[in-house]
Amino acid sequence: MSPGEFLSDRLGGLLLHLIVMAATGVFLLASGTESGVLVIVFLAWALVLLTVHVWDYLRLRAYLRELNAIMDGLDRKYLFAECVPRPRGIFQRRSFDLMRRSGKAMIEAVSDAQASQRDYREYIESWVHEIKTPITAAQLICRQTDPDIRRRLSRELAAIDDHVERALFYARAESHEKDFIIRQISLDDIVSQALDRHRALLIQSGVHIETNDLCQTVYTDDKWVSFMVGQLLQNAVRYRRGQDPAITLSACPLGRQVQLTVCDNGIGIPPHDLSRVFERGFTGANGRSRGGSTGMGLYLCRRLAGFLAVDLQIRSREGRSTSVTLTFPAKEDLSKM
Amino acid sequence: MQKIMIIEDDPAIREELALLLGNEGYRALTVTEFVNVPEQVTDADPDLILLDLGLPGRDGFSLCADIRRNSGAPIIFVTSRDSAMDELQALSLGGDDYITKPYNILVLLARVKAVLRRSESSADADILTAGKLSVSLTRGTASSGPKTAELTRNELRILVRLMDRPGEIVSREDLIEALWDSRIYIDDNTLSVNMTRLRSKLEALGLPDYIKTRRGLGYQL
Secondary structure: OOHHHHHHHOHHHHHHHHHHHHHHHHHHHHOOOOHHHHHHHHHHHHHHHHHHHHHHHHHHHHHHHHHHHHHHHOOOHHHHHHHOOOOOOHHHHHHHHHHHHHHHHHHHHHHHHHHHHHHHHHHHHHHHHHHHHHHHHHHHHHOOOOHHHHHHHHHHHHHHHHHHHHHHHHHHHHOOOOOOOOEEEEHHHHHHHHHHHOHHHHHHOOOEEEEEOOOOEEEEOHHHHHHHHHHHHHHHHHOOOOOOOEEEEEEEEEOOEEEEEEEEOOOOOOHHHHOOOOOOOOOHHHHHHHOOOOOOHHHHHHHHHHHOOOEEEEEEEOOOEEEEEEEEOOHHHHHHO | OOEEEEEOOOHHHHHHHHHHHHHOOOEEEEOOOOOOHHHHHHHHOOOEEEEEOOOOOOOHHHHHHHHHHHOOOOEEEEEOOOOHHHHHHHHHOOOOEEEEOOOOHHHHHHHHHHHHHHHOOOOOOOEEEEOOEEEEOOOOEEEEOOEEEEOOHHHHHHHHHHHHOOOOOEOHHHHHHHHHHOOOOOOHHHHHHHHHHHHHHHHHOOOOOOOEEEOOOEEEO
């Protein structure tokens, strides 16, 4: 609060004083008071007025600074009203109490929403774990049917499992409690996990898999990254070309960082869709023409990558290829997370 | 016959697993009452335990610790929980391996085999023999009589898979899957190329028809 702002706030009161001063002057002069006395009276009056307002200004400025400091120091800003001292004036105190009541109601609403979000997430997590038991049982059972049916059924079961996995990671990505563990792991292991998980899909779609120089060490959560690589593999299979489809997974160090690139020779992404592929629910021209897109895979990849400080870039030439690059942070930079 | 104990509360999975392991030449023991599990384990004295972590009434982790107290059998955890925390906890409690549901059956069998092999004190045989051919796993060579041929990694894995069950037909899909287990990601075309090369090497060893093609079914030694 600058002195100018303060003065303009008090302008009405000060003007009133001036008018009363002028009226008193005229009255006192008319009633025969000596002008010397008048000057003394007015000086004393002005002095009192000045002292009161300067003191008021300093007090209010200090109070506002305290409030600002409290606000800056607060992690959850909506708890502000709970943390500041009550003002002194009766009017301020009443209006402050009203604000605090409204704040309290909002805090309750927020914590209710958080609790129900947490419950929902926990339910999704436990549901996902429950559903895996019948999926496993079904896979074991269909082993006894004839090979062709077995393969087709296991592919459908794998598709169910992929959807379930996306739901699980969606619940994880949208929640505020992050349960990843950063550790040292070889990219080779992460890629193998992902390839292994989607092997039925990859083998049956006849995609040629090539892995190059994956013996790089990264510091990340292997389950999360393996899920991300899995989404990229599924995309590469879904949007593969008819002849000799191939996916290349390669890694290379970039300074102290490590890059993993998943590149396919598929149908590519039209330039006007490319900037939007990470948006939630975006399926684009390819998704519309092929169907089966959820628009969630790349969205989840970007969310999860954000938490792990992994940089995610996509490049594509329509009709030729798509490549997605994950850049893993250097070990030293992880402490900033 | 090696005994594998299945501790799993879902009846469908339990029975199917028992059947599967039985077919693979193991003796499968199942636990159906989930009281006094550690005592049941001690009584049965299995060579390997497949332990589900989501048992009714009891936390699988504490159960594992109890079993460990009386039994030295290796334990593979089978679970649908897959957070990194669960895995660390499982392995720190004396689990030998950790598989998440839904598991690939071949992966499960491979893990079972690996853990059993590790727990056996004797080293696994390095030389595989079937018919006139013997294969050295460490040197990566195939030999018949005095003649020896060097094999590539892919050829070695293909041969090992076929020699695992001499006489049985192995489909192309099974071969591809077996190679994937060894992190060799080949597709159908690559398999054909490798098969042709492998056959010409075997022919040079004097075994022209060692691998027979069964049209529409697969390959057979």
